[in-house]
Amino acid sequence: MSSSTQPGPAEGLARAGAEPARAQPTLLRLEGIVKQFPGVRALDGVSFELRPGEVHVLFGENGAGKSTVINIIAGIFPPDEGRYTFDGQEIKGLTPFKARQLKIQAVFQEFSLVGELSVEQNLVLGREPTRRGAVDRRAMREQATAIFRRLGFDLRPDVLVSSLSRAQQQMVEIAKAILADVRVLILDEPTASLTDSEAERLFSIVDELRGQGVAIIYVSHRMREISRLADRITVLRDGRHIATVNQADVSDDRLIELMTGRRVDILFPDIPATPGDLTLEVDNLTLADGRVQQASIKAHAGEIVGIAGLVGCGKSELIRAVYGLAEVAQGQAVYRGKPLRVKRPIDALDQGICYFPSDRAREGLALTRPIRENASMAALRRPEFSRHGILRRASENAVVKRIMEQLKLRPPNIEPQVGNLSGGNRQKVLLARGLARPVEVFMFDEPTVGIDVGAKLEVYEMMRGLVQDGKTVILVSSELPEVMGLAHRLYVMHDGKVVAHFEREHFSETAILSQFFPRQDSGTALEEAAP
Incomplete structure (x- = not known):
């Protein structure tokens, strides 16, 4: 697939190592699969095949049928029509347990972890190591430590899953799947909550598994990941199979055209700023848990204000505090010139402030x-x-x-x-x-995580409409191109502090990224972009 970034030597080796997969016989095949839900025909005669030692990307807009395909493969629910073949044998009555017996493992966007159990207990749940009829806790700890070391994940095996962040729970899900003896591995948006370095380590593990003959179904909307990993790509649209192509033979633009059925020339729409009154001001806000410290931002009507930074920098916690979801130790939020009195989210809503959480399933x-x-x-x-x-x-x-x-x-x-x-x-x-x-102030926390290019465009168009109507939009995003492409002004947070502020005319990826890792001697003072 063509890209503005040329693959490095390691990526070239990964591509070369994948070639033998094309000569492999089919391991898993779906033929003419139909799946109907109440009022929705999710799949309409979809066919798909998977070979050992390949990474096969499922690509399509949300609602295209990707989730339904991988749920059928994993035995979550059965097809209404069609044929499912695995290793030459037709499969009927598949359940998640039977899928695991076939060595099919899945990592879904919605996690399947038990919060009341420890990380190591979740990793081996259902296949606990035993010794003399009892659970071998030492072996369990050794397995957990070894898989985290292999993956490069910084996790403690003994902590409860309920105490982990979403990114950490994502790491546990990935480790759990890879720890099992696996022939087919399904990864559904696996990097959605990972940092770049964690994602790169995952890519290396995918390359390693492919080299061992594991067949991998990879669902992602991130073009860089698809270029980096895919051998073949199957495009779905409106529950139908559109095309299956070799990754090396298709451009990004062509993939998006296949996915949406239309040409997409510009990802980020032009959103003119018409700044009006100061609607929301956060003044020296510090949270009781210390995740945000002396943070100050301003947002006007008719503009998009971005907040960027690494995972865990405090950007999400800042807007959650404004909405009444985190305890404030000192400082305040001011709405239209008056202190914002918020004890719970309904108080914020009643005053015209709405928050959209990143974890839609758990909180939204x-x-x-x-x-x-x-x-x-x-x-x-x-x-x-x-x-x-x-x-x-x-x-x-x-x-x-x-x-x-x-x-x-x-x-x-x-x-x-x-x-x-x-x-x-x-x-x-x-x-x-x-x-x-x-609502006058719309606070978006990672609004496009886990959604496709077409759906992203629709979210962006909605933001443009809000700004044109004189609303205030605050955008928290871990995708730097997204926040740079949409925001009129941009704050950068690091270690709970606001460390920089940029006006749009001074946006520079290099300058903004440099504030993700501020110099040790820069102190805590806000750095204003120089004109």
């Missing part, structure tokens, strides 16, 4: 409830939705349908359970919640 959505209820739940006390404590169902339907049409929900049905939706459609449901009531 009720997965077992329909789209309609998720979109309206934060606005039920408003007269459009209820009167005298009684829900106005017809009005609720009309309002939510209008919002979801605006966000281009596909398919346009507001009754399916949110848990059955793709990542991109889940994000749209979450965004709808902020449009269901009057």
